[in-house]
Amino acid sequence: MDSTQTHGINLSINSSDYHLQILPWVTLLDVLRERIGLTGTKKGCDHGQCGACTVLVDGKRILSCLTLAVMKDGAAITTIEGIANGEKLHPIQQAFIDHDAFQCGYCTPGQICSAVGMLQEAKARNREEIKELMSGNLCRCGASRGIVNAVMQVMEGGSNE
Amino acid sequence: MTKLPSIGKPISRLEGRLKVTGIAKYAGEYQAPGLLYGYVVNSTITKGTIKIIDTADAKALEGVIEIFTHENRPSTAWFDFQYADMDAPPGTVFKPLKDNEIKYNGQPIALVVADTFEMARYAATQIKLAYVEEKFETDLESNIDKARKPKKGMASMLKPPPPKPAGDFEKAYESSFVQSSGEFKHGTEHHNPMEMFATTVIYEGKNRLKIYDKTQGTVNSQMYVANVFGLKMKNVQVIAPFVGGAFGSGLRPQYQLFMAVMASLALKRNVRVTLDRAQMFTFGHRPTTLQYAKFGADEKGKLNAVYHKAIGETSQFEDYTEIVVNWAGMLYPAENTLLEHRLVPLDVYSPLDMRAPGGSTGMHAVEVTMDDLAYKLNIDPVEFRLINYAEKDKSSGKEYSSKELRKCYLQAAAKFGWEKRSPEPRSMKRGNKLVGYGMATGIWDANRILARAQAIMTSDGKVEIKSAVTDIGTGTITIMTQIASDELGLPLEDITFSFADSSMPFAPIQGGSFTTATVGSAVQVACRALNKELFKKAKRDKDSGLADAAFEDAVFSDGFIFLKNSAEVKYSVQEIFAANGGKEIKTTNSSMPNPLTYGKKIKLVHSAVFVEVEVDEELGIIEVTRAVTAVAAGKIINPKTAESQILGGMIWGISKALHEETILDNQFGKYMNTNLAEYHIPVHADIHDLDVVFVEEEDDFVNDLGVKGVGEIGVVGMPPAITNAIFHATGKRINNLPIHFDKLL
Numbered sequence: 001m002d003s004t005q006t007h008g009i010n011l012s013i014n015s016s017d018y019h020l021q022i023l024p025w026v027t028l029l030d031v032l033r034e035r036i037g038l039t040g041t042k043k044g045c046d047h048g049q050c051g052a053c054t055v056l057v058d059g060k061r062i063l064s065c066l067t068l069a070v071m072k073d074g075a076a077i078t079t080i081e082g083i084a085n086g087e088k089l090h091p092i093q094q095a096f097i098d099h100d101a102f103q104c105g106y107c108t109p110g111q112i113c114s115a116v117g118m119l120q121e122a123k124a125r126n127r128e129e130i131k132e133l134m135s136g137n138l139c140r141c142g143a144s145r146g147i148v149n150a151v152m153q154v155m156e157g158g159s160n161e
Numbered sequence: 162m163t164k165l166p167s168i169g170k171p172i173s174r175l176e177g178r179l180k181v182t183g184i185a186k187y188a189g190e191y192q193a194p195g196l197l198y199g200y201v202v203n204s205t206i207t208k209g210t211i212k213i214i215d216t217a218d219a220k221a222l223e224g225v226i227e228i229f230t231h232e233n234r235p236s237t238a239w240f241d242f243q244y245a246d247m248d249a250p251p252g253t254v255f256k257p258l259k260d261n262e263i264k265y266n267g268q269p270i271a272l273v274v275a276d277t278f279e280m281a282r283y284a285a286t287q288i289k290l291a292y293v294e295e296k297f298e299t300d301l302e303s304n305i306d307k308a309r310k311p312k313k314g315m316a317s318m319l320k321p322p323p324p325k326p327a328g329d330f331e332k333a334y335e336s337s338f339v340q341s342s343g344e345f346k347h348g349t350e351h352h353n354p355m356e357m358f359a360t361t362v363i364y365e366g367k368n369r370l371k372i373y374d375k376t377q378g379t380v381n382s383q384m385y386v387a388n389v390f391g392l393k394m395k396n397v398q399v400i401a402p403f404v405g406g407a408f409g410s411g412l413r414p415q416y417q418l419f420m421a422v423m424a425s426l427a428l429k430r431n432v433r434v435t436l437d438r439a440q441m442f443t444f445g446h447r448p449t450t451l452q453y454a455k456f457g458a459d460e461k462g463k464l465n466a467v468y469h470k471a472i473g474e475t476s477q478f479e480d481y482t483e484i485v486v487n488w489a490g491m492l493y494p495a496e497n498t499l500l501e502h503r504l505v506p507l508d509v510y511s512p513l514d515m516r517a518p519g520g521s522t523g524m525h526a527v528e529v530t531m532d533d534l535a536y537k538l539n540i541d542p543v544e545f546r547l548i549n550y551a552e553k554d555k556s557s558g559k560e561y562s563s564k565e566l567r568k569c570y571l572q573a574a575a576k577f578g579w580e581k582r583s584p585e586p587r588s589m590k591r592g593n594k595l596v597g598y599g600m601a602t603g604i605w606d607a608n609r610i611l612a613r614a615q616a617i618m619t620s621d622g623k624v625e626i627k628s629a630v631t632d633i634g635t636g637t638i639t640i641m642t643q644i645a646s647d648e649l650g651l652p653l654e655d656i657t658f659s660f661a662d663s664s665m666p667f668a669p670i671q672g673g674s675f676t677t678a679t680v681g682s683a684v685q686v687a688c689r690a691l692n693k694e695l696f697k698k699a700k701r702d703k704d705s706g707l708a709d710a711a712f713e714d715a716v717f718s719d720g721f722i723f724l725k726n727s728a729e730v731k732y733s734v735q736e737i738f739a740a741n742g743g744k745e746i747k748t749t750n751s752s753m754p755n756p757l758t759y760g761k762k763i764k765l766v767h768s769a770v771f772v773e774v775e776v777d778e779e780l781g782i783i784e785v786t787r788a789v790t791a792v793a794a795g796k797i798i799n800p801k802t803a804e805s806q807i808l809g810g811m812i813w814g815i816s817k818a819l820h821e822e823t824i825l826d827n828q829f830g831k832y833m834n835t836n837l838a839e840y841h842i843p844v845h846a847d848i849h850d851l852d853v854v855f856v857e858e859e860d861d862f863v864n865d866l867g868v869k870g871v872g873e874i875g876v877v878g879m880p881p882a883i884t885n886a887i888f889h890a891t892g893k894r895i896n897n898l899p900i901h902f903d904k905l906l
Contacts (some may be wrong), residue, residue: 023279026279030279039186039187040183041183042187044837045438046437046438047438047836049836050837097174097177100804102180102634103406103802104354104356104404104406104633105179105181106354106355106356112181131845132846134845136844138837138842140353140406141805141809142811142813143805144845144848145808145851146808147845
């Protein structure tokens with residue numbers, strides 16, 4: 001792949017199709033934020049250390065800052081803007097509001113995408129495992145208790161669609 | 162519809178939906194036509210001068226628009242005072258790109274502007290630099306002989322120097338029945354909000370800018386830009402709709418604001434500058450501080466001698482101070498006190514207020530020393546605090562405006578199960594782990610300063626409240642709406658709180674736990690003025706039944722004016738709009754404490770913190786398994802958001818005690834762990850059972866709302882409580898923070 005030439009890629013983002021002509025050095029995160037204007041996905045470190053940029057690619061949670069957009073040609077991507085069902089919030093989103101699982105809100109999209117992905121993985125069976133499997137998502141405001149409570153509630157309610 | 166009063170109800174954040182759907186926008190997320198991207202280049206030496214800065218190759222790259230250095234930057238204001246901001250310490254404010262002098266490692270020395278972020282970042286690596294290096298000093302401990310008294314300035318108003326010595330400390334200490342002395346140290350810490358600093362400048366024509374800035378003070382940034390770049394205040398609009406955490410880092414305009422504005426004005430283009438995570442370590446930090454404490458008490462446990470000295474670092478250009486050593490004097494009534502604060506200027510950037518600045522530093526030494534005395538006296542640590550409970554502030558001789566600390570101790574102890582503690586260190590175990598219980602007191606100021614607010618009622622009976630204040634995640638939007646709701650007698654749904662725009666009525670920087678008291682009071686006053694205006698207009702209607710009524714007897718509810726003592730009167734504000742042709746009714750008011758009476762009492766927030774730790778001695782693992790904090794902070798407007806503030810503070814306390822530290826390599830004068838993998842903060846797996854109790858506290862002196870503020874108090878007592886619990890678990894007194902596993906070996 002020529003690194004100085006742009007490449008055409010197709011991305012399905014929140015069920016809308018995008019065709020982009022981009023250089024290989026552009027990350028998926030910067031494509032979302034700067035090229036497409038979906039700024040809900042956050043940049044907290046750009047090094048895969050904080051989890052703020054978590055999105056779902058083909059249902060799996062990934063760090064969009066460590067992903068070059070050209071690597072995901074043809075992929076189906078869900079960002080925080082695509083988590084709700086129209087006006088109806090995803091149960092995780094509602095649980096975050098109810099449990100005050102955020103303060104500044106900057107890590108929130110990553111936490112929510114990560115929680116949705118984690119519930120789909122179906123590996124967590126209890127509170128301790130949720131904490132462990134969500135530990136890649138940092139929160140500097142210290143909303144951990146609310147975040148874990150929110151995910152617990154949805155997991156126990158079984159509404160992890 | 163919410164039933165009034167809304168104050169005191171756990172209302173969910175009104176902006177919650179925006180934040181969970183990704184719609185909430187932060188400073189670096191505004192798009193604009195032809196937006197250019199700036200990337201900052203930082204010095205790799207600590208002290209010296211730039212000999213060569215060759216930008217030719219970088220500038221030749223396709224897509225690079227301009228590279229600004231000290232050699233070609235546009236001229237800015239001449240005088241130091243023009244760079245001063247609301248939180249500037251005494252000294253000379255740092256000016257980006259001023260000249261070729263390097264004052265600290267990581268100093269911004271160039272800005273690359275390109276049409277994409279990627280190209281700006283790449284071009285930054287293609288700049289050729291040669292420096293002349295000079296000898297530097299960055300180590301506090303080896304420069305302790307340079308310690309001196311801090312200079313005083315504007316900042317000293319909210320940060321008074323220590324009180325004068327009382328009695329004769331030396332003599333009293335020597336003759337004390339028991340003594341405890343200790344040396345304490347904590348390393349440098351950086352705020353590291355999750356959102357990195359960013360500014361998007363929209364160029365709106367000649368010398369007119371709209372700026373989206375990450376800041377804790379829209380007016381503060383506006384003032385800075387107007388002064389530094391010689392623009393009219395009215396032509397500079399600073400907006401910070403959502404702020405992705407700040408914790409003090411946004412109390413001063415940071416260099417990305419300077420850079421973005423400079424480039425925008427020079428290029429007449431829209432420009433965004435976003436810092437990267439490593440650059441988040443190149444401005445402002447909690448200063449490395451050494452402390453010395455010596456306390457003496459008599460055989461009954463009465464403290465009679467208190468000495469507390471702190472030596473903090475500062476930069477070579479500003480004297481950053483914080484209140485580190487005043488707290489013991491305000492908390493414990495010892496007759497003989499000696500409290501001192503000193504600074505050592507080093508070749509680092511100026512420190513900057515970081516959540517519970519000074520308090521979380523100083524109270525660590527105070528409360529660990531208290532714990533040590535309690536063990537030496539064989540008195541329960543809670544009992545020891547109660548023996549030394551002050552009913553009056555000994556250091557100023559003033560009454561407290563309110564103080565329900567005793568209730569904090571008792572309620573938190575009961576909830577925690579303190580009575581299950583076996584006093585002997587190393588006496589409690591769970592499996593192969595040692596268990597320790599520790600407690601400590603927390604204390605913080607309850608300040609209030611000047612703010613303005615506006616209330617506008619439109620003909621549909623709905624009200625918009627305006628203030629330039631930000632909401633950095635504190636819940637301010639929700640709380641201000643609740644205050645307005647109760648004052649106006651309207652449901653929350655009928656009120657919109659517009660905020661974080663410098664063109665709105667003045668609000669000071671959002672910090673020091675004074676926002677709810679300060680801006681909340683202004684909102685209350687503006688709403689009351691709106692009610693008065695409605696009442697005045699209603700009285701003009703002869704059929705209103707209000708003609709002879711006094712405002713004090715009026716009750717405002719759901720768009721009607723009632724009278725307390727007359728069941729017949731029910732006047733719709735719609736009549737007013739019918740009479741005035743539907744014109745909006747607007748009131749703008751200032752609010753500040755009465756300068757004649759406000760200083761007569763001392764105003765403080767208190768807390769009691771109880772912590773359980775589990776220590777695995779073989780692996781050196783320390784876990785805070787349980788913690789309870791009881792807080793006396795006056796009226797709690799919103800228990801939900803306030804609890805989150807305290808919980809967040811507690812996690813900051815865990816982090817300060819056990820995790821975070823910026824490590825400086827004195828050989829290079831450089832911070833070595835400038836990323837979130839090596840700068841450790843607690844993750845979800847580190848956080849266990851945390852509990853918050855709000856103790857009833859009435860205070861009609863602090864302000865009409867009776868509120869104090871909860872932003873910092875959650876942090877203050879946690880580090881000493883954890884340290885004391887580790888002593889109880891292991892028998893080891895570890896006074897240097899953070900306590901990593903190696904310190905237990």
